[in-house]
Amino acid sequence: MRKGISKTAMIVIGNTVVVLICLIFLTFGLWKVLSDQVFDINMKQSMTGAPHGDILVIGIDAESIKAVGPYPWDRKVYAQLINQLEKAGAKVIGFDIELYSQSNNPESDKLLGEEIAKYKNIVFPSHAELENEFARSTKVKEGELLMASGVQHPIPAINKSPNKAHINAAFDTDGIIRFNWLQINTPEGILPTMGLAMAQLAGEDVIKYLNMPVQQNSPKSQMLIKWDGVEKDFETIPFSEVYNGKIPASTFKDRIILVGYTAPGSDEGITPVERHMHLVYAHANILNQILNQKTITPVSGSVTVALAALMILLFGFLTWKLKAISGIILVFSVSVGLMIAQYITFAYSNLYLDSIGAVLSGLVSYLGNIAMKTYFETKQKNYITKQFGRYISPDLVKEIASSDSEIQLGGIKRELTLLFLDVSGFTPLSEKLKPEEVVDFLNMMFNLITERALENHGTIDKFIGDAAMILYNAPLDVPNHAYYAVKTGYEIQKGMEQVRADVEAKYGINLSIRIGINTGDVVVGNIGSYLRVDYTAIGDNVNTAARIESTASPNQVWVSESTYEQTKDYIEYNFAGEKLMKGKSSALKLFEVVNITGAPKEGGKAGKAS
Structure with missing residues (x-):
């Protein structure tokens, strides 16, 4: 063969390029789209579909709007609902409804405020004003709470509850809600998310959620949501049936109640488990997660990089040691095995190991090495054909080489x-x-x-x-x-x-x-x-x-x-x-x-x- 760069040197150079490509993809998160899709699949397949029995959703649906009257309703309607639920013995009542402007009937606003002031178990939400609430990349130092520039509260007549909470939705880079900020720092103090505030009022232990380990490159108190049910999985009662007294009072005793929109097209978002979910159920899922004391713990980035390095080495080694078909079968089997291991780990321990980066790094290594191997084999075959063609017919050598x-x-x-x-x-x-x-x-x-x-x-x-x-x-x-x-x-x-x-x-x-x-x-x-x-x-x-x-x-x-x-x-x-x-x-x-x-x-x- 002609003198030049040795085979070993070319393999080293080729694999160095492979490592650099994989490192760039891992560092800049270029495989995040696929990782997120696998995360969503794991989430949907692992949810129980059986949320905590204490959670009850009262939905403002299309039938309720027909029965109670055109929306927005007079705010005395909410005052009457609170009165009914409190008499029935509800443990906590949270409204996923924004009342940031005065209505046409100030007396009704005042009546609602007075009803709220009577009880200590009601949460009316506020909205934290963030720099960029629709992206995960909101600027914040790792380990610090997300800082809001201000807070939009309900109007003073209604803002009578001592229990404050935010209902800010946290959208990932692809517009899907996979996480939430349990706490947001504001000029007026720390605002918990609706689910956390309601769980705390219900007497649940929320200490570990207040002191959650900080995820890499994320603000403190950012939590991946453990979606455990779609809308139909949560017990939901139409607002109008509660308002008109059609539901027995015992239904609400010691229940944690969320009131929110369930009418088509109202307050919806995309989640890993449902494409069009009314966001009252997002709060219900967060509340369910806290009541069940579950957290999703992502494996550190160093583990992901180490696993990717292992796959690069393994797939590169297999390429040179095995025949093409055997190599493909084994590479496919190892990749599928790692994906299954990721799912089992996630489903049974809520430990999230992002295997996509490792699998794709391994595949890049395999493709790179198979390209080099094919090049050397073709070069060697041509060399043998040329040399043996001096002894026997080149046509015969080619026929043997191609077989x-x-x-x-x-x-x-x-x-x-x-x-x-x-x-x-x-x-x-x-x-x-x-x-x-x-x-x-x-x-x-x-x-x-x-x-x-x-x-x-x-x-x-x-x-x-x-x-x-x-x-x-x-x-x-x-x-x-x-x-x-x-x-x-x-x-x-x-x-x-x-x-x-x-x-x-x-x-x-x-x-x-x-x-x-x-x-x-x-x-x-x-x-x-x-x-x-x-x-x-x-x-x-x-x-x-x-x-x-x-x-x-x-x-x-x-x-x-x-x-x-x-x-x-x-x-x-x-x-x-x-x-x-x-x-x-x-x-x-x-x-x-x-x-x-x-x-x-x-x-x-x-x-x-x-």
């Missing part, structure tokens, strides 16, 4: 044209030459023979000392193979004329070549043992070609009658007579090649295998 199976012993019956040649006078010449000069002379002579044979679609079966055997029409079909065999013999003799003259002038030795050609059916194929295989032809017609060569005149090309019949339209012959060959019962007619007078049209019929 994925082992060479099979056996042959087929096929019409071939066989050319035998032998050099006379070489022995006395070799006695006058140095050993290296003998080799150089043979190489020069056989180079001429090889070039002429291959140029005319021949397969060099073997060189035996100063003799050669050449096949035509094997292993590949050669239309008009008899013509090309005769043409080869004629061109070899023409090419040797100057060589003979030089040898005779320099050494005084008469060097000559005899060539014999025969066409007929033979058995051709891989013949030998499982340890050593020779691609050759055997049969009576092979022997006939060899005997024609031994009978031929020096520096002449003699052909059999069968070859003559196939080539007489393009070759000028002289009748050489009839010769009785060993093993033959009758004499064979032989013809001496005089000149090439024409050529057959391309695409003529080739010999058929049987």
